[in-house]
Amino acid sequence: MKKQEMKNLLFGMLGKVLEGTEFRLKKSEDRFVRRIDNGWQDIGLPLWDYNPDFEFSLNMCIRLNSVEDIFNLFSGVAPKYHSTTPTTITRLEHFTRGPARYKVATAADVAAAGGVLSNLIRDRIIPFLDAHKDVQALDRALNCEQSGMDIAQNPSGAMHAVILAHLAGNKDFERVVAKHQTDMRLDPETPHVFNRLVEYLKAR
Numbered sequence: 001m002k003k004q005e006m007k008n009l010l011f012g013m014l015g016k017v018l019e020g021t022e023f024r025l026k027k028s029e030d031r032f033v034r035r036i037d038n039g040w041q042d043i044g045l046p047l048w049d050y051n052p053d054f055e056f057s058l059n060m061c062i063r064l065n066s067v068e069d070i071f072n073l074f075s076g077v078a079p080k081y082h083s084t085t086p087t088t089i090t091r092l093e094h095f096t097r098g099p100a101r102y103k104v105a106t107a108a109d110v111a112a113a114g115g116v117l118s119n120l121i122r123d124r125i126i127p128f129l130d131a132h133k134d135v136q137a138l139d140r141a142l143n144c145e146q147s148g149m150d151i152a153q154n155p156s157g158a159m160h161a162v163i164l165a166h167l168a169g170n171k172d173f174e175r176v177v178a179k180h181q182t183d184m185r186l187d188p189e190t191p192h193v194f195n196r197l198v199e200y201l202k203a204r
Contacts, residue, residue, distance in 0.1 A: 001105070003049045009107055010045055010056055013114040017121050018043070031061075036133045039063040039087070043125070048101075057101045058117075060125060061086035062132055067163050074159065074197045087160050088138060088150040095124045139168035143176050154184050155194045162194075166201040 011025055014032060023032040023043060031044040044059040063086045072082045092100040102113040132138055141147050142161045150157055158180035165176045177198050186192055 001052070001054075003047065003054070006049075006054050006104065006110075007045070007047060009110045010047065010104075013110050014043070014045065014117075017114060017118050021126060038134060039065045039068070041129050041133075042086075043121075053103055053105045055101045055103050056113075058092040058125075060090040060092075060129060062088045062090075062129070062138065064135060064138065066135065066167060067138075067160060070163050070167075070197075070201075071156075071159055073200070074193050075156070076193075086152075087164075088132075088142070089152050090128075090149045091151055094147075094149055095120060095128070135164055135167040139164040139170055143170060143172070154180070155192070158184060158194055159197055162198060162201065166204070 007030065011027065015025060018032055022034040024034065025031075026033050026042075029044075030047070031042045033040055033042045040063050042061045044061060046057050046059060048055045067087045068082065068085050071087075072079075072085060075085065077085055102116070104110050104113055132141060141149050143165050150160070152160065161180060162173070162177055164170075165173045170176065180186075180194065181188055184194065186194060188195060
């Protein structure tokens, strides 16, 4: 089976699981997307081709425009891609206690994986996304609960965390800043993009 044929089977399976939600397939980007008031959320489909077998998983991304408007002042991302940067990225492993990559080679394999994923998506992933649509919720998740939901590498992950703390009015903003400086072994006086962002936020 060719990779695009497998993608089509997986898109069909996930489309059925997501029926009745606001998520819609954006086939050109291998993801299901829904709009929220301040941005978008998506369920992406990474697929690995190990001819003749395949493996797939899911990634959940949340974008808040108010966060990304600040992040992209410092991110170095080309302006034409500013609308695509996510605020958080959460792997399927965050929601499972077992395997988070599924091996498939046939339509029957895809159907079986759909049976496993159906309850997980409806009972855990959709409620998680429903609960994380604004800066207050994401600030709590990243800066208070220490949930490990975001897999973004530093400095990007740290930058998003402090922007969320600032926008949410987190009273522990300075602690959040210090934690990430410690994690990155970063002197507060170093002319680093994270420190420049912090100074910008303090001056707002």
